[in-house]
Amino acid sequence: MALGRRMATFNRHVTNRLFGRAATRLPRFGVVLHIGRRSGRPYRTPVNVFRTAAGYRMALTYGSGADWVRNILVAGGCRLVTRGTMVRLRNPRLVRAERAAGVPAPARAVLRLIRITEFLELDLDPAPDARVAGRRAVS
Numbered sequence: 708m709a710l711g712r713r714m715a716t717f718n719r720h721v722t723n724r725l726f727g728r729a730a731t732r733l734p735r736f737g738v739v740l741h742i743g744r745r746s747g748r749p750y751r752t753p754v755n756v757f758r759t760a761a762g763y764r765m766a767l768t769y770g771s772g773a774d775w776v777r778n779i780l781v782a783g784g785c786r787l788v789t790r791g792t793m794v795r796l797r798n799p800r801l802v803r804a805e806r807a808a809g810v811p812a813p814a815r816a817v818l819r820l821i822r823i824t825e826f827l828e829l830d831l832d833p834a835p836d837a838r839v840a841g842r843r844a845v846s
Contacts, residue, residue: 737789796829
């Protein structure tokens with residue numbers, strides 16, 4: 708895990724709340740919409756996201772043990788809002804940095820500098836309603 712627990716707590720309570728809305732529109736950022744595996748509560752988590760041929764790859768800045776990652780793995784997917792579009796994602800899998808070839812060179816350099824070694828890859832859900840225009844709440 709590259710970033711510590713104190714940073715995670717600060718980001719959850721301050722940075723994510725300030726940056727969350729902008730992350731849905733900015734390139735290489737997005738907001739993951741997921742459901743708590745124990746609480747059943749909906750959550751919104753800003754992430755670094757990169758498009759792949761089959762779907763999306765997310766940088767795990769707090770490692771694979773982060774709650775949002777575990778929620779997605781248990782649920783078998785999530786929704787992602789990026790560049791103003793909501794998509795459904797399925798088939799989550801953890802991959803090591805060696806397989807991060809699809810990450811653009813400048814982003815890859817920054818992630819390497821802060822020692823990010825894990826990514827979460829998900830496939831775009833092929834269902835007809837997988838791409839939903841605009842912003843909607845988690846259902």
